[in-house]
Amino acid sequence: MAAQNDSVPSAGTGTDRVKRGMAEQLKGGVIMDVVTPEQAKIAEDAGAVAVMALERVPADIRAEGGISRMSDPDMIDGIISAVSIPVMAKARIGHFVEARVLQALGVDYIDESEVLSPADEAHHIAKSEFTVPFVCGATDLGEALRRISEGAAMIRSKGEAGTGNVVEATRHMRAIRAGIKRLGTLDETELFVAAKELRAPYDLVVEVARLGKLPVVLFTAGGIATPADAAMMMQLGAEGVFVGSGIFKSGDPALRAAAIVQATTFHDDPDVIAKVSRGLGEAMVGINVSTLPESERFATRGW
C-alpha cells in the first residue's frame, strides 16, 4: 500500500510489525477521550500517550441517545494540529468507509468501537487491508483472537463505557487473562478443541498458548474513573489504560488526568496512588451497570 508521505524510503509501511510496534510504544500509558482541541491540549499536558478524538464522550452518547458516528473531519483536523502526541479516532463497527476516511485524515490509530452505533451486524472491518493500525474491544479471549485475525494490532477490554463503573472492565480483563492461562495448560489435541470453542483460528490459539499472552498489546477501557481504577486494571494485566468520560466529566480534568497517568506508571505503589488521589474534586457520576437495560449495553455490540 502506498505511503501517504513520500519521505518514506521504501514500501515497508503498514506492516504487522509497524502496526503492533506502535501499540508497544503506548504501553504503560493513558489514552484519553477528547472532544475539542482544548481538551486534547489538556490531555497532552497531563502526560497522555495519545488522545482519542470523538464527537461526544460515551457518557453523553448514553444521555443523548441517537445514532453515534465517526467524528467531523474538521474536529479531527483541529485535534491533530493541537497536539504532537498520537491521535486516535473511532469508526463504527463494520464501517470500512469511515475507517478509510480516518486513515486519509492521518489518524494514527483507529478504534473500531462498540461505543458508536454498529454499522454492520455481521462483519467487522477487514483491518489487515489498511495501512493505519486498529484497536478493537473484546470481552473475552475468543473475541480478542477473532479481532486479531481480522487484523487488529491492539486489543482493549470493552468494559461498559460512559458509566464510570469499572465492574465490566474487570470482568473482561479477568476473562481474557483466565482464557490465556487455560490455554497454557492444554496439549496439542486439546488446543484444536479450544480453538473451536473460542471460535478463533487454530494458529493464533497455539501462539497464545506458547507466549502466555496475546500477540498484540492489551489495554483496558470502559468505566475507568479514578487513579485506583487505572492501577487495578494494570495489576489485572492491562498494559495501559483508555479513559473516556472519566476525565472530562469530572470536577478538575487536568488534575485528574495527571493523577491517572501517575497511578498507571506506579500501579503497584499504593503510597503514590494515595498521594495522587488527594484533592481531585468530584469524580464523574457513575451508573450502576446492573440497572442498565440490555439494549443500552455497549459491550454486547460486536461478536
Add this chain to the structure above:
Amino acid sequence: MRAPVIGVLALQGDVREHLAALREQGAEAVPVRRPEELAGVDGVVLPGGESTTIVKLAARFGLLEPLRAAVRDGLPAYGSCAGMILLADRILDAPPDQETVGGLDVTVRRNAFGRQVDSFEADLAFEGLAGGAVHAVFIRAPWVEEAGEGVEVLGRVVGGTADGRIVAVRQGNVVATSFHPELTGDRRVHALFVEIVRRHLAEQSPSEENS
C-alpha cells in the same frame, strides 16, 4: 568481572522488550522508576514510548535531574526513538516547554518521517556492526537534523526523500537510534551498548578485572 547492571527507564514505553534484549546479552537488566534505583546502575536505556509523557513523569518523580547529572558524568546511555529525543541537547517539533535529559550534541526532530501511516521498516548499514545490514523499524520516528562535531554518525536512511537522514549516532558512551532494535530479534545494537557499559565499568574499577 561481574555482569553489568543496566537500568531501563520504566516510566512508560516498550520497557519489557529492552529488558529482554539486555538480558540476552548477559547484562543484569533492571527497571528504573525512582532516583534510588538509578543510583545503582552501570548504564541506562531510555526506551521507545511517548517522549512528552516520559519526560513529564521523570520530572514529577525527581528522576530528570539525576539522569542529567549521571549522563553528564559519563554514565553510558542508549536511547531508541523517544529515548533519542530524550538524549538530544536540542529538539524540534516538540511542545515549547518540553525538556530533555541531553548528553548528545545533536538537534533531533520529533515525528520527522510523518504520522503512523508513514511508519516503516527498512534495511540500513550500521557503522561498526559486523554481520551486514540492520533491519530497522521506524515508528513515528525522529531523525537527527544536525549533529555536532564530536558526534559519530552510525547510520543513515537509504532511499526516498529522507535519503541520507541520520538515524543512529554515538558520542562517547551515549548511543541513540531513531529505530527500535528491541522490536526485532537482531540484538547487535544492544550487544554494542552492553559492550560499552562493560568497558566503562572496567575503566572505572580496573582492579576488579584481576580479582
